[in-house]
Amino acid sequence: MLTIQNLHARVEDKEILRGVNLQLNAGEVHAIMGPNGSGKSTLAGVLAGRNAFEVTEGQVFYNGKDLLDLDPEERAREGVFLAFQYPVEIPGVTNMYFLRAALNAIRKHRGQDELDGAKFLKLVKEKLNVLHIADDLLKRPVNEGFSGGEKKRNEIFQMAVLDPRLCILDETDSGLDIDALRIVADGVNSLRRKDRAILVITHYQRLLEYIVPDKVHVLYDGRIVKSGGKELALELEAKGYDWIKEQAA
Amino acid sequence: MTALAEKTGFLKHWDRFNGKRFSPYFEPLRQSARARFQDLPFPTARTEDWRFTSVTGLLGVPFEAPQSLRVDRQALPTLPPGDANCLVFVNGAFSGALSNIGNVPAGIKLGSLAQAGAETAERLKAVMGLASFQDQVFTALNTSLFDDGAYIIVEEGRVVPRPIELWYLSSPGQKNLLANPRTLIALGKNSQATIVERFLPADPLSALGQAGAYFTNAVTEIVLGERSILDHYKIQKEDTNAYHIAVTQVAQGAASSFSTHYFAMGGGLVRNDVRVRFDGEHSEATVNGLYLAGDTQHIDNFTVIDHAKANCASHELYKGILSDQAHGVFNGKIFVRPDAQKTDAKQTNKVLLLSDGATINTKPQLEIFADDVKCTHGATVGQLDDEQIFYLRTRGIDEKAARGLLTYAFANDVIGRVKINALREELEQKIIHL
Ligand SMILES: Nc1ncnc2c1ncn2[C@@H]1O[C@H](COP(=O)(O)OP(=O)(O)OP(=O)(O)O)[C@@H](O)[C@H]1O
Ligand SMILES: [Mg+2]
Numbered sequence: 001m002l003t004i005q006n007l008h009a010r011v012e013d014k015e016i017l018r019g020v021n022l023q024l025n026a027g028e029v030h031a032i033m034g035p036n037g038s039g040k041s042t043l044a045g046v047l048a049g050r051n052a053f054e055v056t057e058g059q060v061f062y063n064g065k066d067l068l069d070l071d072p073e074e075r076a077r078e079g080v081f082l083a084f085q086y087p088v089e090i091p092g093v094t095n096m097y098f099l100r101a102a103l104n105a106i107r108k109h110r111g112q113d114e115l116d117g118a119k120f121l122k123l124v125k126e127k128l129n130v131l132h133i134a135d136d137l138l139k140r141p142v143n144e145g146f147s148g149g150e151k152k153r154n155e156i157f158q159m160a161v162l163d164p165r166l167c168i169l170d171e172t173d174s175g176l177d178i179d180a181l182r183i184v185a186d187g188v189n190s191l192r193r194k195d196r197a198i199l200v201i202t203h204y205q206r207l208l209e210y211i212v213p214d215k216v217h218v219l220y221d222g223r224i225v226k227s228g229g230k231e232l233a234l235e236l237e238a239k240g241y242d243w244i245k246e247q248a249a
Numbered sequence: 250m251t252a253l254a255e256k257t258g259f260l261k262h263w264d265r266f267n268g269k270r271f272s273p274y275f276e277p278l279r280q281s282a283r284a285r286f287q288d289l290p291f292p293t294a295r296t297e298d299w300r301f302t303s304v305t306g307l308l309g310v311p312f313e314a315p316q317s318l319r320v321d322r323q324a325l326p327t328l329p330p331g332d333a334n335c336l337v338f339v340n341g342a343f344s345g346a347l348s349n350i351g352n353v354p355a356g357i358k359l360g361s362l363a364q365a366g367a368e369t370a371e372r373l374k375a376v377m378g379l380a381s382f383q384d385q386v387f388t389a390l391n392t393s394l395f396d397d398g399a400y401i402i403v404e405e406g407r408v409v410p411r412p413i414e415l416w417y418l419s420s421p422g423q424k425n426l427l428a429n430p431r432t433l434i435a436l437g438k439n440s441q442a443t444i445v446e447r448f449l450p451a452d453p454l455s456a457l458g459q460a461g462a463y464f465t466n467a468v469t470e471i472v473l474g475e476r477s478i479l480d481h482y483k484i485q486k487e488d489t490n491a492y493h494i495a496v497t498q499v500a501q502g503a504a505s506s507f508s509t510h511y512f513a514m515g516g517g518l519v520r521n522d523v524r525v526r527f528d529g530e531h532s533e534a535t536v537n538g539l540y541l542a543g544d545t546q547h548i549d550n551f552t553v554i555d556h557a558k559a560n561c562a563s564h565e566l567y568k569g570i571l572s573d574q575a576h577g578v579f580n581g582k583i584f585v586r587p588d589a590q591k592t593d594a595k596q597t598n599k600v601l602l603l604s605d606g607a608t609i610n611t612k613p614q615l616e617i618f619a620d621d622v623k624c625t626h627g628a629t630v631g632q633l634d635d636e637q638i639f640y641l642r643t644r645g646i647d648e649k650a651a652r653g654l655l656t657y658a659f660a661n662d663v664i665g666r667v668k669i670n671a672l673r674e675e676l677e678q679k680i681i682h683l
Contacts, residue, residue: 050639072639072642073642075643076643081643084640088634088637088640090637090658092658093655097654098644099644101646101650102644103645105644106645141658162645
């Protein structure tokens with residue numbers, strides 16, 4: 001579903017991604033771990049189409065299409081979803097209005113009818129229930145005044161409503177208490193499907209106990225320096241990153 | 250040009266009408282306004298209150314008084330539904346045919362000033378002249394020349410059940426038209442009303458910017474009796490070739506509540522003053538505005554809140570959205586007089602610049618002479634947030650729609666406060682398709 005080949009990207013004059021290779025197949029869950037500043041969010045941003053990052057080398061294929069050729073909204077309509085590490089506040093726009101505009105843009109692209117108010121409400125209420133979020137979220141402005149945990153939950157809620165094919169979760173677990181973590185993880189697990197792939201960026205093995213990955217990659221200094229099974233996450237938790245850094249050096 | 254030479258064009262209008270005008274009751278006031286108009290200079294770049302707005306262009310146009318009244322009904326914008334009380338003026342003159350003043354609820358008097366009788370004129374004396382022409386040359390011009398306008402009198406204790414609409418239409422059938430509409434509103438003790446003033450071009454051609462220049466020089470005067478409540482709206486959608494200079498002057502009795510929302514969406518050169526004075530204690534005023542300007546439009550907002558009495562609160566929120574080469578001005582004066590203890594005044598102006606060529610001048614002016622008061626003001630100028638645009642786009646919303654949505658969100662702060670549902674929806678639609 002997603003093939004990343006020798007991806008290099010920079011911000012201004014600073015090279016951040018320095019040759020990333022990754023193959024993620026439909027039905028799989030992969031985790032990316034790595035120390036602060038190693039380029040995890042940069043990779044996520046490049047995949048979502050953030051234009052502050054300039055791709056200088058390499059290619060990304062998504063379902064056979066050149067992903068880097070598409071605008072952010074086209075990627076979203078094709079099924080790419082990024083749950084932000086730092087979700088953005090949008091005062092003055094309610095979650096309801098925002099999400100309905102988003103869903104209808106995506107449905108239109110898929111050749112589906114726009115959902116009317118009643119059908120939309122039914123759909124979102126189902127998803128709210130799954131994630132244990134109160135209905136009043138819909139009337140509140142997008143992320144405005146939300147706690148860190150509420151913002152993260154809202155990202156997963158949006159993901160559930162928009163029904164993407166490629167889900168990229170950037171540190172969705174940070175800021176969540178243990179109950180919220182379990183709820184979010186259950187929500188993500190309920191989205192695991194044969195035709196969907198999930199890329200989980202995290203610092204903590206804890207999340208991976210709930211969302212069990214097929215593969216774990218370590219991103220260090222702009223490259224994937226080690227890949228392994230779910231036991232790699234445990235090893236990192238126990239030993240930290242120093243041994244990886246030494247190996248990479 | 251000398252001060253007098255600039256005036257002769259305008260004074261000609263007066264001579265034409267002198268002695269044979271409607272509403273003779275207001276003649277003495279007109280005479281003194283005319284004398285004052287002759288003496289007062291027009292503002293220049295050195296006039297403090299007009300620093301950012303030049304009237305040079307306006308003074309170069311040979312404006313003419315309205316002549317015949319030709320109304321092509323089909324060319325008119327959609328009038329309010331048949332059962333709403335509505336006074337319609339075309340080129341400054343009342344149109345009985347277009348208005349709806351049947352079924353006026355008991356205790357409410359409204360109509361055309363030109364047709365007002367002696368008794369009504371007497372009742373309006375407390376209102377007429379509230380907007381001082383001693384130092385306001387355009388108010389002097391209006392007061393000396395106005396022929397017609399609307400009056401609304403709400404008797405003590407009466408509650409007007411539905412919004413009353415006042416429509417001032419300018420028909421471009423006549424070149425270089427000058428209209429001086431006057432609006433007088435008097436609320437008795439414990440009364441309540443909602444009033445909407447609209448200034449519009451009368452012809453769709455004009456809405457396309459194909460009409461000639463015209464000048465609307467409007468004065469609205471409002472007196473609120475004790476414990477009365479007025480919800481006032483002004484929608485200004487003049488043609489982009491139009492000059493629109495207007496004053497809304499308000500005097501509030503004790504424990505009264507006044508709220509005004511001004512929506513500036515049209516006009517080439519626009520100056521709108523809102524001047525509120527507290528004449529009694531325990532009153533509150535909400536003075537909000539939203540100004541949208543593109544192309545080379547110039548929109549100047551000037552507000553004065555005069556806390557002349559103690560224990561009053563004023564809340565002011567203006568928001569501007571400027572694109573292309575548009576120029577916006579916000580000047581907010583707050584006076585707190587020596588006796589006005591426990592004043593609570595808040596003023597905010599926020600501006601969204603959608604292009605590099607758009608400019609804004611903001612000038613808060615607080616003059617506080619009492620010590621036990623709470624006065625705050627704030628101004629921000631910003632652009633659409635790239636991070637917000639990106640976030641919306643990652644959810645499938647295209648860039649244009651994302652910008653529209655964020656612009657709407659910015660404006661919604663003001664539009665969301667409109668209490669008339671139909672009007673609020675109308676304004677929302679206008680913004681979202683900007
Ligand atoms: N817009 C930007 N401008 C300048 N530098 C940036 C920008 N975005 C990221 N960087 C830099 O790129 C490097 C990688 O950042 P990135 O956010 O991808 O790290 P990360 O692996 O997600 O870290 P964390 O675990 O702290 O979230 C850091 O050194 C960061 O300071
Ligand atoms: Mg990060």
